[in-house]
Amino acid sequence: MKTDFIPFDYDYFDFCGKNYVKIIGRNSQGKRICVMDSCDIYFWAILKEKINSKKINKLIEKIEKIKLNLKGRQTRVENVELHEKNFLGKKVKALKIFATNYKDLHDIANKLGFPEIECRRGYDLGFITHYIIERKINPLCWYEISGEFANEKFSGVENLDVDFCIELESLKKIEDKKFSPKILSYDIETNDLRIGGGEILMISLVSENFKKVLTWKKTKDKQSYVEYVDNEEKLIEKFVEYVKKISPDFLVGYFSDGFDLPYLKARANKLKIPLNLGLDDSSPRFFRKGFGKDFGTAKISGVIHIDILKFIQTAYSQYMQSETLSLNEVAKEFLGDQKKNFDLDSFNKISSQSWEDYFEYCLHDSILTFGLFEKFWPDILEFSRIIKEPVFDISRNGLSKQVEGYILHNLERFNEIPEKRPTHDEIGKRKHRKKVEGAFVLEPTPGLYEKIAFFDFTSMHTSIIISMNISKSTLLEKEEKDSYESPEIEFEGKKTRFYFSKKQGFLPSLMEEILEKRKRYKEEYKKNPNQITFARSNAFKLLSASVHGYIGFFGARYYSLESSASVLAFVRKFNKEIIEEVTKAGYSVIYGDTDSIAFLLGNKNEEDVKKLLTKLNSELPGVMELELEGFFKRGIWVTKRTGTFGAKKKYALIGKDGKIKIRGFETVRRNWCRLARELQSNIIKLILEEGNEKKAFEFLKEVIQRVKKRKIKQEEIIIKTVLQKNLSEYKAITPHVIAARKMKEKGLPSSIGNLIEYYIAESKEKKKFVREKVKIPGESGEYDISYYLERQILPAVENIFQIFSKDVKETIEGKRQTSLGDF
DNA sequence: GGTCCCTAGATACC
DNA sequence: ACAGGTATCTAGGGACC
Numbered sequence: 078m079k080t081d082f083i084p085f086d087y088d089y090f091d092f093c094g095k096n097y098v099k100i101i102g103r104n105s106q107g108k109r110i111c112v113m114d115s116c117d118i119y120f121w122a123i124l125k126e127k128i129n130s131k132k133i134n135k136l137i138e139k140i141e142k143i144k145l146n147l148k149g150r151q152t153r154v155e156n157v158e159l160h161e162k163n164f165l166g167k168k169v170k171a172l173k174i175f176a177t178n179y180k181d182l183h184d185i186a187n188k189l190g191f192p193e194i195e196c197r198r199g200y201d202l203g204f205i206t207h208y209i210i211e212r213k214i215n216p217l218c219w220y221e222i223s224g225e226f227a228n229e230k231f232s233g234v235e236n237l238d239v240d241f242c243i244e245l246e247s248l249k250k251i252e253d254k255k256f257s258p259k260i261l262s263y264d265i266e267t268n269d270l271r272i273g274g275g276e277i278l279m280i281s282l283v284s285e286n287f288k289k290v291l292t293w294k295k296t297k298d299k300q301s302y303v304e305y306v307d308n309e310e311k312l313i314e315k316f317v318e319y320v321k322k323i324s325p326d327f328l329v330g331y332f333s334d335g336f337d338l339p340y341l342k343a344r345a346n347k348l349k350i351p352l353n354l355g356l357d358d359s360s361p362r363f364f365r366k367g368f369g370k371d372f373g374t375a376k377i378s379g380v381i382h383i384d385i386l387k388f389i390q391t392a393y394s395q396y397m398q399s400e401t402l403s404l405n406e407v408a409k410e411f412l413g414d415q416k417k418n419f420d421l422d423s424f425n426k427i428s429s430q431s432w433e434d435y436f437e438y439c440l441h442d443s444i445l446t447f448g449l450f451e452k453f454w455p456d457i458l459e460f461s462r463i464i465k466e467p468v469f470d471i472s473r474n475g476l477s478k479q480v481e482g483y484i485l486h487n488l489e490r491f492n493e494i495p496e497k498r499p500t501h502d503e504i505g506k507r508k509h510r511k512k513v514e515g516a517f518v519l520e521p522t523p524g525l526y527e528k529i530a531f532f533d534f535t536s537m538h539t540s541i542i543i544s545m546n547i548s549k550s551t552l553l554e555k556e557e558k559d560s561y562e563s564p565e566i567e568f569e570g571k572k573t574r575f576y577f578s579k580k581q582g583f584l585p586s587l588m589e590e591i592l593e594k595r596k597r598y599k600e601e602y603k604k605n606p607n608q609i610t611f612a613r614s615n616a617f618k619l620l621s622a623s624v625h626g627y628i629g630f631f632g633a634r635y636y637s638l639e640s641s642a643s644v645l646a647f648v649r650k651f652n653k654e655i656i657e658e659v660t661k662a663g664y665s666v667i668y669g670d671t672d673s674i675a676f677l678l679g680n681k682n683e684e685d686v687k688k689l690l691t692k693l694n695s696e697l698p699g700v701m702e703l704e705l706e707g708f709f710k711r712g713i714w715v716t717k718r719t720g721t722f723g724a725k726k727k728y729a730l731i732g733k734d735g736k737i738k739i740r741g742f743e744t745v746r747r748n749w750c751r752l753a754r755e756l757q758s759n760i761i762k763l764i765l766e767e768g769n770e771k772k773a774f775e776f777l778k779e780v781i782q783r784v785k786k787r788k789i790k791q792e793e794i795i796i797k798t799v800l801q802k803n804l805s806e807y808k809a810i811t812p813h814v815i816a817a818r819k820m821k822e823k824g825l826p827s828s829i830g831n832l833i834e835y836y837i838a839e840s841k842e843k844k845k846f847v848r849e850k851v852k853i854p855g856e857s858g859e860y861d862i863s864y865y866l867e868r869q870i871l872p873a874v875e876n877i878f879q880i881f882s883k884d885v886k887e888t889i890e891g892k893r894q895t896s897l898g899d900f
Numbered sequence: 901g902g903t904c905c906c907t908a909g910a911t912a913c914c
Numbered sequence: 915a916c917a918g919g920t921a922t923c924t925a926g927g928g929a930c931c
Contacts, residue, residue: 626917
């Protein structure tokens with residue numbers, strides 16, 4: 078039997094005491110295939126230096142005799158080989174110790190208390206990762222495979238609903254072909270948000286040319302996509318039936334790891350019915366990660382369950398305009414579509430027509446989820462191919478896991494044995510180490526400026542890692558001639574320098590490849606700018622930028638605080654040097670943050686600036702590169718609220734095309750009310766466009782009048798804050814905590830991650846705390862004029878007008894008495 | 901009950 | 915626990931008078 082094949086998902090099982098991998102995928106005819114395979118299972122025992130071959134042979138003999146009795150199961154070392162390997166860049170002799178079952182490696186490793194052995198490695202990769210590395214059958218790449226039909230052989234162990242099942246004999250990588258996975262999105266609606274705490278009212282399903290809402294709630298009219306069942310029990314059964322019938326490669330939800338699938342499972346358990354969604358009729362398995370704070374993941378055998386929210390969260394949230402990651406806002410940003418309007422507040426009072434609306438609302442959620450998956454699929458695909466981990470994991474892993482995955486799958490090229498995961502104790506120690514000094518931020522001189530140029534370093538941290546060959550394995554113990562020397566660093570209380578070998582390490586070498594990808598996608602975006610090419614470009618920017626974070630992350634295998642400190646010291650050094658050079662060239666530098674610098678053109682022109690850039694680049698080492706971010710017509714920098722110091726990380730620019738770029742100002746901070754944000758944004762715009770504050774001041778006066786006359790709509794005064802911890806954990810009782818408590822009383826979502834909305838209302842008595850005046854949107858009350866004038870508008874505009882020596886405090890607060898007389 | 905200083909908390913920038 | 919450090923700013927917490 079021979080066929081082409083593209084692997085989607087990997088799982089493993091035991092058969093006759095041996096590890097098998099089952100890979101689910103398809104061929105170009107669209108047939109679903111299960112490939113059964115196994116691979117060599119082994120780990121490494123790295124030997125101490127200067128052990129003679131006689132001793133090694135004796136050691137091998139001893140190890141070969143190791144037998145274990147684990148929970149009634151017999152296992153033993155199968156074979157031992159001696160290899161020349163690298164470990165952390167150093168040549169070592171290592172024993173490759175083979176076993177039957179991956180699960181046993183840890184136990185066997187623990188039996189190796191021989192003095193000749195320095196350390197044991199390679200038993201903690203996870204079987205799937207180990208398998209992919211070993212057999213090189215990479216996710217989402219095309220292969221030509223051959224083997225025997227194996228449905229019979231594994232029957233009784235693995236009964237899968239696939240077109241055919243093959244035991245792999247040979248494989249060959251073939252050219253990429255186009256393929257479109259079958260996608261089914263789903264969404265449930267319930268009458269209680271606590272998992273399993275209420276009933277599931279309806280479930281929507283959307284696939285290509287397929288739309289369905291299942292419900293047991295009968296109504297007078299009926300849309301064609303609505304299908305009635307008798308009760309909740311039948312609802313769940315019908316859902317399973319449809320999933321099996323459509324038989325998708327990907328079952329996609331939005332926050333479905335945390336809500337939809339656990340809810341379905343909980344209800345199925347309660348009703349004592351199976352939730353046999355797996356291709357082998359198994360129920361979803363839930364894996365808890367961390368210590369309760371986060372949600373687990375939900376895995377379905379043979380069907381790849383994707384919670385698209387997770388991928389968006391790690392890969393894109395930093396670059397999105399949306400203020401929350403709600404399906405509504407995310408869909409608005411990426412699909413230009415949003416959720417249907419439906420008031421979920423009162424389940425009991427839903428009329429028949431409302432139920433129709435509710436069905437449509439539910440259906441539309443699945444439509445949006447489907448659309449989001451389609452939009453992000455190219456990115457998930459690319460990530461999965463590059464990192465070589467299955468989509469299930471790629472779509473859920475954090476950035477450190479992605480970087481680490483990339484490293485682990487590429488070690489073999491360097492003949493490297495993988496470093497182990499840090500132990501719990503080691504993590505504890507790392508977390509308690511003193512933080513290293515970070516980047517340098519130049520304090521700006523507040524003012525309105527004309528003709529500004531911005532330079533920034535492309536992927537600065539990564540290019541430093543590459544250019545200075547910085548990593549755990551290239552770090553030298555002491556100064557060596559002809560090595561890279563870090564600037565002086567304050568490290569663990571002492572001033573010191575670190576040195577890195579000039580022989581390129583495997584990590585810097587791998588980073589060079591990531592940087593290449595990043596550049597390629599940036600070019601692609603420039604050629605064809607749209608949301609998706611932008612997002613992809615940024616996803617790789619993020620992956621590239623995460624490399625530095627990874628080596629300073631306490632959970633990393635290749636953690637090295639010395640390396641991290643060195644990278645940051647170089648970051649400071651290069652930025653300060655560029656500031657100096659640009660100043661020397663006759664420009665006045667306004668601002669700089671980490672990898673960027675802003676300066677005035679003055680009496681020079683753009684050509685001069687470009688020439689300067691070329692000159693600066695010719696002096697930079699390795700792959701380091703300074704880039705022209707852009708020329709701007711005007712820019713504004715303000716003071717901090719307290720004192721006369723220039724505020725860092727707060728500025729606004731207007732490009733030659735009139736486009737405005739605002740950083741750090743209240744305008745871009747979601748926990749300020751829209752009134753203040755929009756006012757500030759308009760004022761910044763007017764000032765940047767006009768070059769003076771006159772029109773802006775008139776605008777301010779108008780808004781003040783509207784506030785005083787209570788002409789401001791409620792949605793403009795709402796303050797939105799995301800709850801970052803559980804309500805009981807707050808030490809300080811802030812306004813948003815009070816608002817969250819009120820929401821909780823009303824049964825509204827008020828746990829970690831939920832958006833808390835409130836406004837500050839006027840009260841008869843004088844109140845000491847803001848929190849005493851907090852009201853949530855449904856509560857009746859008039860907004861507190863003084864609060865909004867003094868605590869929202871004033872702070873948002875005061876510093877801006879101060880640049881023109883205009884004190885607006887009087888304008889905002891002063892006239893209040895007279896205008897209040899009008900009422 | 902007011903003032904002062906500090907911390908908690910949220911959210912931004914790179 | 916699940917990339918890092920730097921920074922701004924509000925409101926609350928607590929000491930003191």
